[in-house]
Amino acid sequence: ILSIWGWGSLGIVLFLITFGPFVIFYLTFYILCFVGGGLVVTLLFGKTNSEKYLEQCEHSFLPPTSTGVPKCLEEMKREARTIKIDRRLTGANIIDEPLQQVIQFSLRDYVQYWYYTLSDDESFLLEIRQTLQNALIQFATRSKEIDWQPYFTTRIVDDFGTHLRVFRKAQQKITEKDDQAKGTAEDLVDTFFEVEVEMEKDVCRDLVCTSPKDEEGFLRDLCEVLLYLLLPPGDFQNKIMRYFVREILARGILLPLINQLSDPDYINQYVIWMIRDSNCNYEAFMNIIKLSDNIGELELCDLHVTILIFVFLIC
DSSP states (O other): OHHHHHHHHHHHHHHHHHHOTTHHHHHHHHHHHHHHHHHHHHHHHHHHHHHHHHHHHHHHHSOOOOOHHHHHHHHHHSOOOOOOOOOOSSSOHHHHHHHHHHHHHHHIIIIIHHHTTTOOOSHHHHHHHHHHHHHHHHHHHHHHTSOHHHIIIIIHHHHHHHHHHHHHHHHHHHHHOSOOOSOHHHHHHHHHHHHHHHHHTSOOOHHHHHOHHHHHHHHHHHHHHHHHHHSOHHHHHOHHHHHHHHHIIIIIIIHHHHHHHTOHHHHHHHHHHHHHTSSSOHHHHHHHHHHOOOHHHHHHHHHHHHHHHHHHHHO
């Protein structure tokens, strides 16, 4: 053992005398350079061979594909295909033209003013127009299969008569009250719906008639049901298109129509227009009422005139 340690120490001393005291640092540096150079050469060689192999595989097995952005730009630059829309809705030109104007004005007032700030593509507007026309065509087709005579001669007259009876009963309850406080109109509305619940048996329309928010919600639900019945399944499953059409029908057509029919000035003008075109003019009608002394006839005349006005407005 002593000889091994002796010869080892002698070899180290001779190595240091021959190569100098910094040979250990040089040797470590040379080893690190050798290892690092080997790793760099290996990585470069592997990268080059991998790229060549992937290129061969791509040309051999995979078809060439274009990038997404140039493809989208190419599709957008293509000329839009012309969509032909049949303007026939009910088969009668006297009805189809006003309906087409209503559709055009609705799109102009509720869609075009914000859509053109996003895109100039007309396909979206044409799709909405086509959806509206399909719903109207289905509505016209199904309306022709309904027997409207019993509805207008029996159902609607009975409903309107019930409405008048409820209103008169509510007026009677208001007049029977001893105290006449302020806010009689509000008391009349509350009493009217209370009487409606008593006569209609668990049916009350107070929220729909007095709250604009509930009225809009009711019209939206009504349009949703109509679209479910009238639209094809594919169009109805498209939620974005369905919501657009629902809002146009509810807020753009039905709600303004109800507000106009509920305007007393519009009703008075309509009555004047009907009297002006009839043989019995306004002066003759007023003279007949002034000369009559039968209260029952006057009340019956009032009821008939009200029903006629209501039927004309519905028609």
